[in-house]
Amino acid sequence: MLESLGLSEQDVVILATGLGTFIASIMIAIRGTKKGTPTSTAVAAAVANATPMCRLSVDLAPLISSLSAELQKVQEQLAAVERVQERNRETLIRIEDRTKRS
Amino acid sequence: MPRRIAYALIEHGRALEWLTSCVLLVFALTLAMPGDTLAGPGYIGFRNLGFDEAALAVPLSLLAAGRLAALYINGAWRRSPVIRALGAVVGATVFSMLAVTFGWSWLVSGAFTQNRIALGTGMGTYLVLSIFDLLAAHRSGADARVSRPI
Numbered sequence: 001m002l003e004s005l006g007l008s009e010q011d012v013v014i015l016a017t018g019l020g021t022f023i024a025s026i027m028i029a030i031r032g033t034k035k036g037t038p039t040s041t042a043v044a045a046a047v048a049n050a051t052p053m054c055r056l057s058v059d060l061a062p063l064i065s066s067l068s069a070e071l072q073k074v075q076e077q078l079a080a081v082e083r084v085q086e087r088n089r090e091t092l093i094r095i096e097d098r099t100k101r102s
Numbered sequence: 103m104p105r106r107i108a109y110a111l112i113e114h115g116r117a118l119e120w121l122t123s124c125v126l127l128v129f130a131l132t133l134a135m136p137g138d139t140l141a142g143p144g145y146i147g148f149r150n151l152g153f154d155e156a157a158l159a160v161p162l163s164l165l166a167a168g169r170l171a172a173l174y175i176n177g178a179w180r181r182s183p184v185i186r187a188l189g190a191v192v193g194a195t196v197f198s199m200l201a202v203t204f205g206w207s208w209l210v211s212g213a214f215t216q217n218r219i220a221l222g223t224g225m226g227t228y229l230v231l232s233i234f235d236l237l238a239a240h241r242s243g244a245d246a247r248v249s250r251p252i
Contacts, residue, residue: 010146010206010210014151014203018195022195025195026191026239028236028240029191029242031243032187033244034243034247035244037244038245038247039244
């Protein structure tokens, strides 16, 4: 059967070794992904990459708090406008009643 | 003691990744140099499988160079552990095939049960490189887990 494929016993053993090692190494890499302990250099690189984001969030904090204060002011102004509108509505109703009586 | 050795290999084993990558690159560059290296008796297995020098040298040199680049940038690019793992997988495969090729005549003549044919140094050397590339695949996989979410 091997001769019909043009393969000698040595070829089959070499191919089987290569294939077996290939599959085993992929399984080992996947196992490393799931359960392996990362090296300290990789962790340090991850921290170094994360640091600019942390720094950015610290820089954004004053801007976010000022925006929050602005939003609070706008909400107060809106409430004042609503109060004025309510008074105007009551005035209009009273004026309408007077026009109907006459 | 075994835990300490395992820790040393895992934690400081990137030097071994540099070593196996360099060996793979030099292997590919040697094949790319003038002259038919695969004509030697140690490479008969590769020749019988239909590989010529260019078919081995080009992909292996690209892979080894990519792996060395991934080791150099040291995780600064988030996919570098994946490239390292891929290089380790292919490196382990190539080295194990080389180990069998170089030790073939010794293996078929009875291995330890005979003393007619001496075992060459190639089998053990490439076997060790293959084992350390398996370890590199594990380590690179673990590093990929840290680098991926960033």
